[in-house]
Amino acid sequence: xxVLMGCVPLAIFNPQFGILAYVWVGLMNPHRFVYRLSTFPxxxxxxxxxxxxxxxxxxxxRFPIRSETVLIILWFLYTTFTSMVALSPNPWDEWxxxxxxxxxxxxxxxxxxxxxxxxxxxxxIMASIAFFGVKGGIFSIITRGNYLVWGxxxxxxxxxxxxxxxxxxxxxxxxYFIRQETRGWRRIAxxxxxxxxxxxxxxxxxxxxxxxFAGLTLALVWRSRHRFRxxxxxxxxxxxxxxxxxxxxxxxxxxxxxxxxxxxxxxxxNAWHFAWNLATNRFIGGGFRSFTxxxxxxxxxxxxxxxxxxxxxxxxxxEQGFPGLAIFxxxxxxxxxxxxxxxxxxxxxxxxxxxxxxxEMLQGSIIAYALAGAFLGLAYFDLYYYIIIAGVLLDxxxxxxxxxxxAAPEPAPEAAWHGTPAxxxx
Numbered sequence: 233x234x235v236l237m238g239c240v241p242l243a244i245f246n247p248q249f250g251i252l253a254y255v256w257v258g259l260m261n262p263h264r265f266v267y268r269l270s271t272f273p274x275x276x277x278x279x280x281x282x283x284x285x286x287x288x289x290x291x292x293x294r295f296p297i298r299s300e301t302v303l304i305i306l307w308f309l310y311t312t313f314t315s316m317v318a319l320s321p322n323p324w325d326e327w328x329x330x331x332x333x334x335x336x337x338x339x340x341x342x343x344x345x346x347x348x349x350x351x352x353x354x355x356x357i358m359a360s361i362a363f364f365g366v367k368g369g370i371f372s373i374i375t376r377g378n379y380l381v382w383g384x385x386x387x388x389x390x391x392x393x394x395x396x397x398x399x400x401x402x403x404x405x406x407x408y409f410i411r412q413e414t415r416g417w418r419r420i421a422x423x424x425x426x427x428x429x430x431x432x433x434x435x436x437x438x439x440x441x442x443x444x445f446a447g448l449t450l451a452l453v454w455r456s457r458h459r460f461r462x463x464x465x466x467x468x469x470x471x472x473x474x475x476x477x478x479x480x481x482x483x484x485x486x487x488x489x490x491x492x493x494x495x496x497x498x499x500x501x502n503a504w505h506f507a508w509n510l511a512t513n514r515f516i517g518g519g520f521r522s523f524t525x526x527x528x529x530x531x532x533x534x535x536x537x538x539x540x541x542x543x544x545x546x547x548x549x550x551e552q553g554f555p556g557l558a559i560f561x562x563x564x565x566x567x568x569x570x571x572x573x574x575x576x577x578x579x580x581x582x583x584x585x586x587x588x589x590x591x592e593m594l595q596g597s598i599i600a601y602a603l604a605g606a607f608l609g610l611a612y613f614d615l616y617y618y619i620i621i622a623g624v625l626l627d628x629x630x631x632x633x634x635x636x637x638x639a640a641p642e643p644a645p646e647a648a649w650h651g652t653p654a655x656x657x658x
Contacts, residue, residue: 253282365433404597522551
């Protein structure tokens with residue numbers, strides 16, 4: 233409690249610190265572990281303190297004009313419109329939370345426009361979720377994977393599936409920091425964090441996370457310079473999983489192939505049909521929180537088989553319609569393309585290796601979200617939008633440092649020596 237409350241005055245006098253503290257509280261939710269703060273609006277307090285600090289210190293930063301930030305503003309305006317004409321009874325609670333996520337993501341993009349602060353931003357994102365990966369990995373080892381790992385109540389990552397997706401998204405960020413630490417205890421510690429987070433993901437019993445983990449592994453292996461060694465290590469890891477995994481885990485994963493007999497999978501398919509029917513009948517969707525039993529009676533093939541969206545794509549389709557899905561996919565595509573351009577521009581240039589590494593790993597985080605999110609309803613997940621802004625910041629920082637290097641004067645050539653020539657030998 234002392235640490236959390238102590239962040240508030242610091243945020244007022246240092247808004248850059250305030251936005252990092254806000255991201256930490258928003259992702260990790262440490263106040264959920266404090267009894268008297270579990271329902272206190274800590275994140276809102278830090279956000280207000282940061283905004284006040286920006287006004288007092290006049291450190292407003294600059295709005296990063298990129299296609300992603302323009303799409304974020306469009307996304308906010310569009311979801312505001314659909315909330316005004318929503319079919320669901322109370323879309324404004326969800327709109328309020330989502331609007332704050334987008335606002336603070338943009339503020340992060342305004343305040344953290346240098347390399348040091350960008351790395352701090354990425355580290356806070358990584359460490360906030362890695363805490364649960366380390367804790368869950370140790371717990372899974374002790375209990376031999378026979379129990380689920382849950383996140384804090386009333387958060388995006390409360391469920392085992394959602395927590396596994398978040399841990400999957402920060403795996404590439406851990407790899408980025410491992411690449412930056414060439415030796416020493418910090419590199420070993422980060423490798424341990426990576427291993428424990430991987431164990432926590434696998435032991436989450438989340439089939440969507442398993443699919444995403446497989447896809448992310450293949451993407452990273454394909455891009456690795458040591459491709460065959462990485463593939464051999466991945467194959468060895470799969471062998472260990474299959475050998476030591478508990479029977480319950482094996483039974484759970486086997487239902488991926490036998491989805492026709494799985495009530496949960498059939499419920500998701502019914503929800504996806506509901507989203508499609510709602511969007512085709514109402515082009516702009518039903519607004520936030522449209523997956524309700526009342527609307528299922530009108531649009532679902534099986535009206536009584538009510539189920540949550542369990543897919544970022546169908547969640548957006550049902551709630552925001554086809555225009556909303558187009559904005560959502562455009563934002564994802566624009567970020568991936570920007571990061572790919574950064575990778576291409578810095579290829580083979582050692583001075584920009586950190587840019588290429590971070591661009592590649594941010595791409596990996598988005599790919600993990602795109603794959604595992606196909607089976608999880610986290611379309612408005614704050615972690616995802618922070619990853620998008622981190623990509624924008626990377627482009628801003630890289631362009632800025634590149635301009636400074638180009639404008640720096642070239643060192644003057646050494647003056648010629650005009651002393652007396654040495655005598656020739658006789």
